[in-house]
Amino acid sequence: MSAAVLDALQATLAEEHAALYTYGVLGARTSQSATPALYDALTAAYRRHRSRRDQLRTLVEEADGTPVAAAVAYALTGQPTSSIRVQATALALEVASVETLTALVARSSGSVREWALTEAIWSATWQLELGGTPRTWPGAPELD
């Protein structure tokens, strides 16, 4: 695996650390009883991103790299204190994830590209569970 692919994997892993932290905060601010659909959507996304982080760690190690570590904390965009803002923050996170993963698609090949593509499609499709709408160019906004 080339150094360019390893760099891309590490960059994607760093983004996943931030995503997991953010989902943890969003989940803690969401009431399962008051907003069960949102709670379920956040929980499913958290699990998917946790699995994604673990897979990225494995891929980095397989490329003879040392997986980049998570930061202690990450800054959240805005103040997701209401369910509407929580949902919007999660949606923005998935939009950004598609951009990160399509960039990994561009820099990789074979099984890594296939995995990145599958995850990009998942994040794009999950946006609909978070109030998003279909786009023409998810992950490549400069083409819009």
Add this chain to the structure above:
Amino acid sequence: MPGRPLSRRTTLGSALAAPLVLAACDIDPPVRESGASPGTPPPPPDSALVAAVVTELVRARTVLEAATVAVPSLAARLEPVTAAHAGHLEVLVGAVPEADLPTPEPASVPSRILPALAVVRRSEQRLLRAVREGCLGAASGDLARVLASVAASTSQHGAALATEVTS
């Protein structure tokens, strides 16, 4: 980690028509060796792949058009899908020689709304499989990224069609 931005219509078509441009990019592989004579530039390595994706997009568009004719009340629902595919085709079609542009077979769509939607959903799933295959086989990283975006868009629209209930 944003992707390398592509200008909207510089575009993939012109980039694929001039493989040396892509070869100069650090995310793309070098131009493959070819037995062609010096005066005959080899076809871009991904041109057949793009042509296959364009063929599927044109086929899917034909199904959408037929569904709109068969069930006019579906027009508003299908319009976003049609618009997205038009955007995808606009970027990709420039990479396909005019002689290779497909002439799609007419599509047959039932005149009742739910069976018509089922035909459209199956058509979109077939398109998604073809775009995925193209993405995984692309030699150009830029093309792979564009096709990943097309696949993501197609999946989004398919999910939107699947979750809306109409009777």
